[in-house]
Amino acid sequence: MSAEVSSIPANEQPGRPDVLFATAFVSAGTVVALLALLGAYMAERSSFGADWLSGNTIPLTQPNMQMVALLMSVFTVQWAVWAMRNNDRSASALALGITFILGAAFINQTIFLFKLIGVTEAQPEGPLFYTVTGSHLAMAVLGMCMIVLIAFRTLAGHYSARNTSALSATALFWDSMVAVYAAIWIAVYVMK
Template structure:
């Protein structure tokens, strides 16, 4: 009789899945942020050394306009809202809003790439100079980070379209949002260190 009662019980719940994607993304975002901190620290150290000796940091004829960088920073801040809108929409099983939010986030990321490449055409900075090498390396690496974040968000969008993420299981989108927020944080540091203080 006890054996029959034991057989009638439902099976035990599967063990909680470790959040491998989220933890891996957090580690990758942290490592990427630290790499940028090192590059920007090198840039600021070189600039401080030149300025302390009474020199000028930017070569003659080079001007870094603030407008493209400021527009890029504002666009990245807007994309923070749309990225979280996508995560929230998937949590509420509102797929149309999630697709719209992810589409707008991708559009914002492409707009920042466009603003940065426009800034390159306006600066008049040669890459063979020390200043040019540092600025193009830092901003070019950030463009690569934006592209990686856009690919990550796009893959998560397709996985959402396929029905893998819904309701309470939205780990992939949360991981994409985490990486995107690290991209925004790096952009904020670049914006202030390179575009504002020059």
């Protein structure tokens, strides 16, 4: 090996946060995974014909309200990022709290909807229906876990106007989750 080895530091790097871009990759992978599931669901429904979920009633009230709740959460999660960029920690924490509540409302509504529709595992539609909606539910729960973590760290003073990358990453993942729900809302609930 070369004789003159030293640990010369690299040039100062412009602030490009690892966590934000890594989350972008993860979000992209997750979105494609859920869209692939949705594609498989639609293909199966198409081959099944008119009998698909014919024994169940899918109401639109709950899915619509879920969509509205998630759309509102897109604004609140961006509010959290914007507030932190303005060094307003308390507003950021408040926004994260509201986002969490909206997420919890979404989950509550989803479980209620599942009971209302009453699709069973024994039905041929059951496994795919729950795989698509359940995977999205898992994504929403993961997003809420991120929000709780970030909220605690925000309250503890980990972030500032110059350090919002983790908040932005959480917002990016949350927005991806909402975008996926929009596709599920149309493909599963509206188009039935």
